[in-house]
Amino acid sequence: MVDARVIPIKAKTGDDKARAKKKAAAKRPATKRIPASSARGSGGSAATAAAEQVDPEEEVAPERAPLPGAEPAPIPWDRKVADFIAFLRRRVTGDYEVDEFGYDRELTDRILSAPFRPLYSRWFRIETHGLENIPDVGGALVVANHSGTIPIDGLMTSLALLDHHPARRQLRMLGANLVFQTPIVGEFARKSGTTLACAPDAERLLNKGELVGVFPEGFKGIGKPFSERYKLQRFGRGGFVAAALKTKTPIIPCAIIGAEEIYPVIGNAKILARILGMPYFPITPMFPLLGPLGLVPLPSKWIIEFGEPIYTDDFPEGAAEDPMLVFNLTDQVRETIQQTLYKLLVRRRSVFL
């Protein structure tokens, strides 16, 4: 069986300096093989099909693994049907694997992500920058700003990495305990790879070489009023920095713009929130005034930029126990994201275009 050979896109020159300093070569091999088994069903067979058309002697490699957005090589329809029937049979008989966090890769890939893909490409028309800053293998911690009333930004960042990163990386999000307390939400959060935002889980994931995503602002960020858009809130207690230091994994700052405008919060019904046991009850110009129609997010234009990694493996042993260092690093990450946000806002032509 021939696998698709993937050569990462040539990095920017500015990036090269930083990379030479940090033995990134080990982290990012020049040629990276994507095993067909680890690639998604359709993507995997598409990759195989594409590779079969290429003369095996020639070292012509596609720039990236075929992505669902890009034109896929045609898969024979009978193969598709057979795959789908096999998938159904596995689901009905419970013959599938779930990792220790409850992440169900097959379900996430085939079913749970599906309704969000059109939202990603058609509704928010998401543009990504700096995907090359995410390593192909190994643990890394993506730290992003949080906004948008409901955590759609997390879903979209996951999709950006799953569908558009050459190594199709699954972002494992960290969520508040309220998420896991809530029926249905908690169940699907676990199945799609989210786990509780606590030090043991974060370190466990990073040690296993997973790509972990965290929104340190938490509810303060996501539920802030529209007037405070793009102003970063306090970054928790820096627990994410401590986790990265302990596991010696890089921190990748990530700035998301566009999510602030999907539900412009103009008020917070505190009493109602308390009755419902929610951290806030958002009031937007459309919700609850227009009822369910008010739940449709505004089609803002999104840009997600992954910044240069902040490496933590040079820090001495026990650096995680140095609160001053942790605070400084937290500030550095926060500043980087804030500056990137301003930069992207200046560059964005308008909120909706």
Place this chain on the structure above:
Amino acid sequence: MPKVVLVTGVSRYLGGRMARILTEDPTIERVVGVDVVPPRLDIGGAEFVRADIRNPIIAKVINAAEVDTVVHMGVIATPMQAGGRMSMKEINVIGTMQLLAACQKAPSVRKLVVKSSTSVYGAGPKDPAMFTEDMEPKHTPTSGWSKDSVEVEGYVRGFARRRPDVAVTTLRFANFLGPRVDTPMSSYFELPVVPMLLGHDARLQFIHEDDGLEAMRQATLDSHPGTYNVAGDKILLLSQAARRAGRPTVMVPAPLAGGVGALVRRLGLADFSPEQVRFLTYGRGVDTTRMRTVFGFTPQHTTPETFDAFVKAHKLNRIMPPERLEAVEDQLVSLLTGRGVTSG
């Protein structure tokens, strides 16, 4: 090496089998089994002493036989087996207190092995994905078997402090399951329709009965002081397990869970205590690194394998066995494509 071993709780399945396994070991001279009722199963060459560990008679048994190793398996998980929650708590907590009091006074005792449970970690939304032995529970169990287990472990720690010369091993087992053992989880999956909490899908871990007993045997024969989580590899989700058992599920909204649980319990179908409902809501995972590296034990069966062994032995999946579905799939595919396509 142990010469005289006392096993508590021998009249129940796991205790009885443990006693029999120990009598088969040539280095052990005597195995004394204790319980309140005579054993129904064959306990091999073990001597049975009908004694209630809740009263001081147990001290006389230990002294008379010069017991050097005590294997405590007398903690009961289901009120149904004990004849009500009150008497279950008596047997678990007061029984352990009396047993440990007797051990403390007996100079011959050199080793104590306790069968505990991962239920000491409780279950709830603030739990980390995997508990290690050093973690404190985030939701301290407040009722039922979990609470008993927490208290039993508390007394065991107290005993270890007062008798530092005794090697104490506490094994925290995930839910036992297998071809024969009867546990709350086995009766749960034997229900004609498996009730699940609406919007929750618990993560489950199982330990095969043979693996669990092997771990107990190694802890008894060798010296492994400390506390260890013991569970099979991998995780099954509750819904996934129900599918593997070919059991239809019914979704129960959380506010009704208590009522449904009480009804199932009243009918005597399965044990549905509030703590069991909590466990079936949030599930639990335990880290078994210490079991592998420090204790040096590797279970032969993973969690899914254990569950499948249970399903097979109880013939649960009769309506839609996976083999039949696979055959249907092959037929369907060849019908659609006009030729035999090997899937996967």
